[in-house]
Amino acid sequence: MSGGRPVQVRAEVLTLRPVGDYLSLTLVAPGVADDVRPGHFVALAVGGEQSSMLLRRSFSVYRATPGGRYGGTVEVVFAPHGAGTRWLAGVRPGDAVDVVGPLGRPFALPAASSGAASCLLVGGGYGAAPLVALAEQLRERRCRVDVVLGAASAGRLFGVTQVRRYASSVSVTTEDGSQGERGRVTDVLPDVMRRGGTQAVYACGPMGMLAAVTAAATRAGAVAQTAVEEAMACGIGVCMTCVLPVVGADGTTRMVRSCTEGPVFRGDRVRWADVGTVPEGTLGAPVAGGHR
Amino acid sequence: MSGGRPVQVRAEVLTLRPVGDYLSLTLVAPGVADDVRPGHFVALAVGGEQSSMLLRRSFSVYRATPGGRYGGTVEVVFAPHGAGTRWLAGVRPGDAVDVVGPLGRPFALPAASSGAASCLLVGGGYGAAPLVALAEQLRERRCRVDVVLGAASAGRLFGVTQVRRYASSVSVTTEDGSQGERGRVTDVLPDVMRRGGTQAVYACGPMGMLAAVTAAATRAGAVAQTAVEEAMACGIGVCMTCVLPVVGADGTTRMVRSCTEGPVFRGDRVRWADVGTVPEGTLGAPVAGGHR
Amino acid sequence: MTAPLASVDLPAPVLTASGCAAAGRELDPFLDLTELGAVVTKSIMLEPRSGRATPRMAETPSGMLNSIGLQGPGVASFLAHDLPWLRERGARAVVSVAGGSVDEYAALAERVGGEEGVTALEVNISCPNVESRGQVFACDPAAAASVLSAVRRRTPARVPVLAKLSPDVTDIVEVARACVDAGADGLSMINTLLGMVIDTDTLRPALAGVTGGLSGPAVRPVAVRCVWQVRAALPDVPILGMGGVRTGLDALQLVLAGADAVSVGTATFNDPSAPLRVQRELRQALAERGFARFTDAVGAAHHQLPRRRAEGVPA
Amino acid sequence: MTAPLASVDLPAPVLTASGCAAAGRELDPFLDLTELGAVVTKSIMLEPRSGRATPRMAETPSGMLNSIGLQGPGVASFLAHDLPWLRERGARAVVSVAGGSVDEYAALAERVGGEEGVTALEVNISCPNVESRGQVFACDPAAAASVLSAVRRRTPARVPVLAKLSPDVTDIVEVARACVDAGADGLSMINTLLGMVIDTDTLRPALAGVTGGLSGPAVRPVAVRCVWQVRAALPDVPILGMGGVRTGLDALQLVLAGADAVSVGTATFNDPSAPLRVQRELRQALAERGFARFTDAVGAAHHQLPRRRAEGVPA
Ligand SMILES: Cc1cc2nc3c(=O)[nH]c(=O)nc-3n(C[C@H](O)[C@H](O)[C@H](O)COP(=O)(O)OP(=O)(O)OC[C@H]3O[C@@H](n4cnc5c(N)ncnc54)[C@H](O)[C@@H]3O)c2cc1C
Ligand SMILES: Cc1cc2nc3c(=O)[nH]c(=O)nc-3n(C[C@H](O)[C@H](O)[C@H](O)COP(=O)(O)OP(=O)(O)OC[C@H]3O[C@@H](n4cnc5c(N)ncnc54)[C@H](O)[C@@H]3O)c2cc1C
Ligand SMILES: Cc1cc2nc3c(=O)[nH]c(=O)nc-3n(C[C@H](O)[C@H](O)[C@H](O)COP(=O)(O)O)c2cc1C
Ligand SMILES: Cc1cc2nc3c(=O)[nH]c(=O)nc-3n(C[C@H](O)[C@H](O)[C@H](O)COP(=O)(O)O)c2cc1C
Numbered sequence A, B: 001m002s003g004g005r006p007v008q009v010r011a012e013v014l015t016l017r018p019v020g021d022y023l024s025l026t027l028v029a030p031g032v033a034d035d036v037r038p039g040h041f042v043a044l045a046v047g048g049e050q051s052s053m054l055l056r057r058s059f060s061v062y063r064a065t066p067g068g069r070y071g072g073t074v075e076v077v078f079a080p081h082g083a084g085t086r087w088l089a090g091v092r093p094g095d096a097v098d099v100v101g102p103l104g105r106p107f108a109l110p111a112a113s114s115g116a117a118s119c120l121l122v123g124g125g126y127g128a129a130p131l132v133a134l135a136e137q138l139r140e141r142r143c144r145v146d147v148v149l150g151a152a153s154a155g156r157l158f159g160v161t162q163v164r165r166y167a168s169s170v171s172v173t174t175e176d177g178s179q180g181e182r183g184r185v186t187d188v189l190p191d192v193m194r195r196g197g198t199q200a201v202y203a204c205g206p207m208g209m210l211a212a213v214t215a216a217a218t219r220a221g222a223v224a225q226t227a228v229e230e231a232m233a234c235g236i237g238v239c240m241t242c243v244l245p246v247v248g249a250d251g252t253t254r255m256v257r258s259c260t261e262g263p264v265f266r267g268d269r270v271r272w273a274d275v276g277t278v279p280e281g282t283l284g285a286p287v288a289g290g291h292r
Numbered sequence C, D: 001m002t003a004p005l006a007s008v009d010l011p012a013p014v015l016t017a018s019g020c021a022a023a024g025r026e027l028d029p030f031l032d033l034t035e036l037g038a039v040v041t042k043s044i045m046l047e048p049r050s051g052r053a054t055p056r057m058a059e060t061p062s063g064m065l066n067s068i069g070l071q072g073p074g075v076a077s078f079l080a081h082d083l084p085w086l087r088e089r090g091a092r093a094v095v096s097v098a099g100g101s102v103d104e105y106a107a108l109a110e111r112v113g114g115e116e117g118v119t120a121l122e123v124n125i126s127c128p129n130v131e132s133r134g135q136v137f138a139c140d141p142a143a144a145a146s147v148l149s150a151v152r153r154r155t156p157a158r159v160p161v162l163a164k165l166s167p168d169v170t171d172i173v174e175v176a177r178a179c180v181d182a183g184a185d186g187l188s189m190i191n192t193l194l195g196m197v198i199d200t201d202t203l204r205p206a207l208a209g210v211t212g213g214l215s216g217p218a219v220r221p222v223a224v225r226c227v228w229q230v231r232a233a234l235p236d237v238p239i240l241g242m243g244g245v246r247t248g249l250d251a252l253q254l255v256l257a258g259a260d261a262v263s264v265g266t267a268t269f270n271d272p273s274a275p276l277r278v279q280r281e282l283r284q285a286l287a288e289r290g291f292a293r294f295t296d297a298v299g300a301a302h303h304q305l306p307r308r309r310a311e312g313v314p315a
């Protein structure tokens, strides 16, 4: 794990407000906020003390404010979806929410020594959440920052306004054309990359998008860092539910935990087409007559 | 079941306020309130949609107000105790609580034809809740109403003030002497019964108290009606968890459901000493070598 | 939404579960019993029976334990009072029968099977066999088979006989097969899991009966697995599925795993209208998923299973 | 709060559960591992192993299903990296071992049993026996016994060997007895229950492995029952209890039923500090109930059982 040692705190809900189709939840979570870097996530317990829902829900940190008036806050943006997020959508200021974080490996910033790189940030839906702080930090390092944000429809876009402060360009796509260009982020990527002379791509969104972004980056000679979203039971590396096939520096494919070794992976290391399988040749994969 | 056909409604919390060590919860529950008689109870679902607590919690109705500004309210008084009542202690005005009621057989009032009887009402702790409305209705029938209320300590007394309006006498006992006489309700019963010329006793409280009250009533030649409290899984008569041994008019002991045949039983019919057993001779009881 | 179950066509796929609806009457204020597939009665025995001492229940996470001990009025009272009420009400009755010996089951089948208004018999074999050191019939394929064969022989051919299986066995398919071979027309599964709660105040078992049966949403994954396994092994045997159903989507899981109809048990204690609500939700869920007929969904999760997915053992 | 478990004296009665704490390291930020009785490692196999495809988990009411497929780096990597870390950290290790054949188990015992820092072996026999059509060792008393006897023979006498039992059997006492007779010094119970969830959107099993292991508070009543039954039948055999423990009172239930120590598994996913919190809560619960020593509470629910309470069968 890179960044802060995770802590567990009983946080207090400061605000919960709608942002398009999403909800933005700000928690007073001292300790958690201190060491957050873009790409880190937090895991929230849901449903209260007598909840039938045992597993935490994971959310990328959108904004972390260490110290300050409340002694540290973290903000996440989420889509009310299943039972756990519906419960979260019902919390009220002052309610307690148990938080574990920061978790995972954040995005790697270009080495300061390597000079100002030209960076492209690509976000799908709420996947834009971790990119806003990332844009800010890249900007501080004097990197060029281009941003492409896409979603199914306008309500599911996030961060368009917030990211403008740090971006040289912001392109928006929606599948229904309700905002920006009609289409997908990948439709505009080649153009944006060419114009910006992109060297590094940072992406967060659905798996399919990450695969396509990685392909586009590779074609353009850029390196992609992708933040994946796999179902996680623990979020802290003890359960082995959140794995996906990733090729190591040694060329060997391993089933790798996305909670501790990820969620950010080099895009060209992830075997996107094989996610949901154990590809042949993976370290320890079943062989004919072998384990099941 | 006597009284109204039970209904199931999604009630809204109107108020929740502390009353001594208890909490008083008023629910807007149209339909439920219409037909409540003293001794009826309601069963509340606890913990919300994703609760791990499947079973409803039962509470005697303290006050029911059909119609009126809110289209019908019911009020219950409860002790925050285990997980379900702790959850109830955290509800806020406007929250939804699923209610089933009115349930059970209420107290039988003396037949109007038989003239005004002299009645004694005995309540232990929150067991006083159903007695207030009962006192009122007995008073309306011009019965003499004496009341004895007891609890472990002053904070666990309920209804002392409310019941005064309808009572010829109100005696109070606490085990720690923090209010009224130090001791138990049974210490003062013989006296009160003698002074009041008691013909009918109505009691609600812990099993031990009900047994003792029944014995005192029988000694004084009065008939006791007792509202028992057995753990109930369904509250509506389908599960058979809430039984206790009761002697029928035919002299046969049966395991009888306290939710539908009770919670009010003639005290002299309940085999108090055998509660928690299947006494020998009970209809269908195991015999040597028989069923287990 | 017709649901064929063995030789009968139920007008709807959701039923009550035995022991969770008494003989139906008490649910009448909360739902229209005639809209359900059928009312499955509390298991009936030959003689009146007191059941066990209290406490008979303990709440557990997303479930409960019960140890009722088959309290009931006996078959004579059932036939005199309960069955006629259901018949007059227009509800279909699946009568659950229970006994302590093969002869008792046989006698019950004889008394009940031919009565008007009996849509099917469900044979609760999760009972101790008094002739075999109290071993539970459902835990021994041979014992289960003798009960089913005795009941089948005594019951009119038009009345299907369902064997109600216990999940507390090493191999439920083996017991299922034994019951079917012995003549069962279908299988009900699952009965409760044997469980226990200790009261941490008294430091004693919470139930007077020490152990009890675990039911409710907590056990649903076990029920889905049992239905899946038996469906896979015996694809043509009708299954009445149950265990932890609280919503229409829960029922859909059992149906997709292979249940031809679904019973709702413990959820009724939480919501007395649950059986009918579940049926309504199930109908809507099927429509949303484009199933034209209920029967198209039965066992659908078995089809087109990606090849790399093989049934396995966890952890 | 010393907790004797077979021949070792654990300094505390709460442990992690296998597969729910990796090899300990990841929990280091959340709790002091040295305060626990021991860390029970994820089951180790001889060779590296990829485990199954995803999805590997599904949330269920008060529980979850998992189908990890024993992913791990193999024993060599474990001995090179994980065990030394635990040793340096000062934590005790109970090493869980798993194999597909008796020989694999034997080889693992040989490699692991004598290593410094190994407090005990826990033998996970809920694995398919590749030499017997994939039948799970834990479901067959004879197969379970051969594994335990092989492991016991290869392991230094000072290191206790615990057999980890599956609840998915008709008679857990029979399997327990077979393991003990084969040389097991103690028993761990329970492993997960075989379960299944169907995804009502895809209409397919939610897990890539189709079935999975059910764990969490939902299964606690089954765990308490298993511990109770085995304790009653084999009063002198040490038991490491687990299954659905989330609070100190849950742990106390297992202890009163007969567990000499308690593992906390799935609850750790909800609360990474759960094992230590449970231990703290358990200590307090024991004090409040007047137990001078932890061991006084072990099996206490068996004593002075009112006579009318006989172990029974539900419903
Ligand atoms: C690293 C990471 C970062 C994430 N960031 C965000 C974010 O910023 N905003 C946001 O809205 N969502 C985010 N998600 C997805 C979010 O965790 C899921 O939408 C959420 O867990 C679903 O919970 P539920 O109660 O709505 O669904 P349920 O269906 O009730 O969930 C059941 C179980 O499945 C898991 N699960 C279901 N869907 C997903 C999913 N898509 N990804 C992972 N687990 C899932 C849940 O965690 C839970 O354990 C992120 C996921 C991960 C892994
Ligand atoms: C007819 C009737 C009327 C009642 N009236 C009142 C009242 O007016 N005020 C009040 O405070 N309490 C009343 N009770 C008791 C009340 O139902 C229990 O205190 C409550 O169910 C405990 O729930 P819990 O969540 O606090 O406890 P938990 O321990 O979480 O309960 C677990 C399970 O046990 C059952 N249970 C536990 N204790 C009792 C008990 N004493 N009686 C019945 N079931 C129990 C619960 O209903 C639940 O199913 C009444 C009970 C009955 C049967
Ligand atoms: C209180 C109670 C009583 C039960 N009685 C019986 C019974 O008499 N006969 C029977 O076959 N099953 C009985 N069962 C088992 C249920 O019919 C059902 O198989 C089991 O509870 C699982 O379904 P559920 O989770 O929907 O309740 C009983 C269950 C409960 C909870
Ligand atoms: C994700 C996961 C992985 C597990 N892996 C193993 C394992 O490798 N070996 C083993 O013996 N048990 C394994 N188990 C079972 C647990 O050790 C434990 O026996 C079971 O989960 C019941 O306890 P719980 O309810 O506290 O989790 C695993 C459980 C889970 C949830």
Ligand code: FES
Pocket (backbone or CB within 6 Å): A231, A232, A233, A234, A235, A236, A237, A238, A239, A240, A241, A242, A243, A257, A258, A259, A260
């Ligand atoms: S979520 Fe448990 S290891 Fe990643």
Ligand code: FES
Pocket (backbone or CB within 6 Å): B231, B232, B233, B234, B235, B236, B237, B238, B239, B240, B241, B242, B243, B257, B258, B259, B260
């Ligand atoms: S509580 Fe279910 S029958 Fe009385």
